[in-house]
Amino acid sequence: MQILTREQARTRSQAFIVDTIDVTVDVRQAEDLTRGTYPVTSVIRGHLNSTTLFIDVVGKVSVVLVNDHPHHFEVEDDRVVLDHLEPGELSVSVEAECRYSRTGEGLHRYRDPEDGRTYLYTQFEPNDAHRAWPCIDQPDVKARWQFTVLAPQGWVVANNGERESLREIDGGMEHIFARTRPLSAYISAIIAGEWAVVDAGTWTGCDDFADVSIPLRIMCRRSLAGALDADDIEAVTRHGFTFFHEHYRFAYPWGKYDQVFVPEYNLGAMENPGLITFNENYLSRGTLTVSQKQKRANTILHEMCHMWFGDLVTPRWWDDLWLKESFAENQGTSAIAAGPYPDEWANFAVGRQAWAYEQDQLPTTHPIAATIPDVAAAKTHFDGITYAKGAAVLKQLVAWVGEDAFDRGAREYFRAHAYGSATLTDLLAALEQATGESLEEWKRAWLETSGPSVLSATYSVGANGAINNFTLRQVPTDEARTIRPHQLDVSTWALKGGVLERSACFHVRLTAESALIDPDGVLSYAGAVDDVALIVINDGNLTYAISRLNALSTDTALEYLSTCPDAVTRAVVWASLFASMRDGLLDPRRLASSCITSAVSEPVPAIRDRLLAMAHETICQFCSGEDRSQLRAHALTLSLETMVRNMELDELTAWRRFAVSMFTGATGDLGVAAMRSLAEDTDLDIAWKARCALAARGLMTPEELAAFGASDSSGHAHRELTRASAALPSVESRERAWERLLGEELSNEELSATLDGLNASVAYTPEDTRRVIDHLEDYWNSHSIGLGIRYVRGALNVSVDVQDNDSVALIIGGLEHWLDSCHDAPAQLRRLVLEKYDALTRAARVQEKFS
Known part of the structure; x- marks a missing residue:
């Protein structure tokens, strides 16, 4: 496919001022899955200031009319190129056969495995409208669109505009929609189905x-x-x-x-x-x-x-x-x-x-x-x-x-x-x-500019315990050393009977490398040092900057943050602690333990769930060897104990999901009985999560999975069965998953589920990731960008363990070698690989420091 550049788009929008686009889409045969294409015609009208023009379309073009007369055209990948045009008012009609998508790009077709019904929808951003119909596919060209959709009897069809008319035709119904106000191609849309x-x-x-x-x-x-x-x-x-x-x-x-x-x-x-x-x-x-x-x-x-x-x-x-x-x-x-x-x-x-x-x-x-x-x-x-x-x-x-x-x-x-x-x-x-x-x-x-500012606070303590020279400092992280203006709040918190209470709050305008937090001496009283057990920079989260806690504030937060009555304050401090852990300034074992313990009493569901997610990432990515195993077992034990308490269903569901996530990579008998019970639960979401976790550890057979799949024919079950089957640790199951992955035309979700299962399995080894690395460029070049992104992110969604030499050599070393040897790979692919390489090397540095 051709890749539209900014300069090409600018030139085209100046050369052709588009007024209207009329699209007729015929999906009357969409229920026949042996038919991979559908006919579509677009009529594009506007004013031409040039003698050449290209129309975007991915499909087999059969007819092009210019001002209602046949015109010679050349097809260059996904462009129809027209030469020898007359400047002035122009109408271009393009008839084509376009393909139904299984990748979520263009006009996507889905057959519901539960009831056999067929569904169509479009998804285009940033540049996939021309997969569905011929058009000028760039954001600054805003046409007034009118759609006609020919669809089977009984289908619901919708478009950006209101439906103007509906009439019966041979083999279905004709839906004509009102002309829209001006909008870009990437947000033109239809849906069709029952x-x-x-x-x-x-x-x-x-x-x-x-x-x-x-x-x-x-x-x-x-x-x-x-x-x-x-x-x-x-x-x-x-x-x-x-x-x-x-x-x-x-x-x-x-x-x-x-x-x-x-x-x-x-x-x-x-x-x-x-x-x-x-x-x-x-x-x-x-x-x-x-x-x-x-x-x-x-x-x-x-x-x-x-x-x-x-x-x-x-x-x-x-x-x-x-x-x-x-x-x-x-x-x-x-x-x-x-x-x-x-x-x-x-x-x-x-x-x-x-x-x-x-x-x-x-x-x-x-x-x-x-x-x-x-x-x-x-x-x-x-x-x-x-x-x-x-x-x-x-x-x-x-x-x-x-x-x-x-x-x-x-x-x-x-x-x-x-x-x-x-x-x-x-x-x-x-x-x-x-x-x-x-x-x-x-x-x-x-x-x-790029990069976050880093903010910290310093102070001195007088002989009588007064706080003096309370100062906010800004450290830039970009190459230009940019000092940004910040309007923010800094608060201090005292620890009273094991509970945090706000002792002061200061409104600070920071326009240089430093500014006084307390110019009026609010904290200059004797013993004020006892009221600054915790300093919260950016309380209220008014600015964008990583805030660094001092040692006392870190200790206080890890132990007592759950007692802070303000949800935004808690959230800001948790974000600060997580950033410090990622930067190697905080022991990941301390953070993981605090997150899990605090989640038990966290009253805000969104923060609770984020704490559990932070704990999972910290344990699985930033801890190594025995530390990872011990923390996983601790987390699983605490979640299993929490699950049996009397609690609201919402809270129970969160802890069940966390327990499953911790069980997947654990060993021994801990949690096995609980997972088997969850695998039979009436909540099919948690049931399939438990089934996948059991399968990944070799504790569920292919026959058991097949039986569960037979009793639940939903689309969700189909995806989760794909994931669980790929997670089975037998050599035969893994090879079958790899063959499907690299040899079959999987849908977008089937691809992701297969990769998830392969990586979750107890049979996963770093050699599997090295296998992925060997196929990166081939897969990228032979699939759409959307599928390519899914493949790279899913296949490289793994962790390293610095106590496992193969892990470092095959994963980090393999990515480093790829980056050094594949300079000509597509820039977007290199970006994704470089980001994963950076994330893994960051995790390895933290592991090495605290192992």
């Missing part, structure tokens, strides 16, 4: 938006209808529309609002205007924990924000991807915190922002305002910097200029660029107009 549909009524505006009425629908596969949880999804949706209308003062512009939960999805969700698609893993036939519902709510509101940031105003090119993703991350979090989950910013601090710190310390880190030369580079920039760091930096901007000014800037941005595309310069102009101050230095310090 979807279960819940009519969620209409959201009606108030005040200035009393005349706004938005029809709401929620959909999923029919076999999942019982798990749809429509009431909760509807409530979150209604809250979101109220929140965004109050803040943006710009009426939702896309008419209806369909939300569809789809199978085998590569992402969490996609913001197709009027037809938002979500990963159906947000639904469960088992028990969804509170934190899982909270994550789903965040995703719903993240995508809703995109209806304005991204859909109404679209980044001109993928350089400004952050213009939509950072804003949606920030604003979605603000929206959910203002509604059903007021602790969402705490969840962000310990989860998403911690992810940003990790991404920002990789050798592949980049500025928020990144340089994206082509769409292949864009594929790997949907990362912790573009999403979470950008959101955290926007929160810092709000702390500087105020929320009202920020909202006024957003409104001006929408007003000035509605239905068009924009750049960073356009956004800053709107924000500067709203705030009345220049943001040029802020842009330079925050958006054009």
Whole structure:
């Protein structure tokens, strides 16, 4: 395939001003899985300022008409090249046969193994619309689209626009949809199939938006209808529309609002205007924990924000991807915190922002305002910097200029660029107009540099125990040694009867390498040193910076942080402790033990679940040899003991999942009886997790797995059976999994499940990863980028153990050799491998220091 570059896109958008695109898609034969393609015709109209043009399409092109007359064309990979055109008004019709996808890119087709029904949905970002239909596939070309879909009788079909007409035709039904307002190709969309549909009524505006009425629908596969949880999804949706209308003062512009939960999805969700698609893993036939519902709510509101940031105003090119993703991350979090989950910013601090710190310390880190030369580079920039760091930096901007000014800037941005595309310069102009101050230095310090700032506090103690010279210090980590402006809070905490109490809080504006925290001498009283058992830098999480705790604060936090009454404070400190562990400044054994113990009493489900995830990562990645085994056994023992206590189902589910994760790599009889019991549980989600864990340790036979699969024919069971079968430790089972992996056309989820199973098995050895490394480039070059990314990330999702020489030599040494010898490999593949190499070498350094 050709890779569209930024310069090619710029040249084309100047040469061809697109007005409308009409697409006719014929999926009447979609239920016949022997037919791998479907016919599609696109008619693209606009004004041409050139004599040449190329149209994007992945498929077999049969006819091209220019202004209703046949025209000679050349096919160059995924482009139809037209020469000898006349400048002026132009109509280009392209007829093609395009392929149904199994990779989650383009028009994806899924056959439900439970009831045999067929489902179709599209997924395009950043550049896969032309896999589904001929188009101009770049973000700054925003056409008014009209879709006609020919589908089987009884199918539900939806598009970005409202359906205008429905009539019976030979072999099915013709669905014609209203022409949309201008939108980019990557957010044009259809879904088709026998979807279960819940009519969620209409959201009606108030005040200035009393005349706004938005029809709401929620959909999923029919076999999942019982798990749809429509009431909760509807409530979150209604809250979101109220929140965004109050803040943006710009009426939702896309008419209806369909939300569809789809199978085998590569992402969490996609913001197709009027037809938002979500990963159906947000639904469960088992028990969804509170934190899982909270994550789903965040995703719903993240995508809703995109209806304005991204859909109404679209980044001109993928350089400004952050213009939509950072804003949606920030604003979605603000929206959910203002509604059903007021602790969402705490969840962000310990989860998403911690992810940003990790991404920002990789050798592949980049500025928020990144340089994206082509769409292949864009594929790997949907990362912790573009999403979470950008959101955290926007929160810092709000702390500087105020929320009202920020909202006024957003409104001006929408007003000035509605239905068009924009750049960073356009956004800053709107924000500067709203705030009345220049943001040029802020842009330079925050958006054009990389790496996190590191903040620490120092003080001296007077003879009477007074705190003097209480100072906040900033250490830059980027090559330019950038000193960033920070507006943040620093708090001190006293330990009273084994409970933490806030003793003081200071608002600090840091614009240099250091600033006094306590210029007024609030802590200069005698004995104040007894009230600073814990110093929390960035309390409230207003800025983006790794904070370092001093030795006393570290000891206090590890022992008593669970007694702190403020959820955001706890989250900020946990993120700080985790960063210190990753940087080799804190013994991972101490952190893991504290996380597990604190999780038992943590009242906020999202923080509790994050603590358990931190404990799992710390034990499995940053501890080695006997330490890893002992901590795993300790964690499993504590989780098994906790599971038998009287607790809410939500808490029980979290501890059950943690127990399964710890059991997978354990040895001996500990937990075997509990896992066998869970394998028979009526909660099929936890039951399959337990079955996979037992299979990975050779404690479940292929026949037992087959019996479980026969009793549960759901899509979820099919995926988990694939995972468990690949995890079986017998030579025959592993070779069969490898043959499927490298020799069969697996779907995206089958690929991931197979890799997960192979790596989880007790039979896994570092030699398996060396085998993967040998196939990296071949696999990448013979599959789509989406599958390539899944393969690399899944296949290299392993840990090292510095006490195992083969582990270091074959995994770290193998990756190092690949990087040294494969300089000509695709840049995106090298980036993924380099990131994993860096993560493993970081873990090895920590293991060596504390072994």
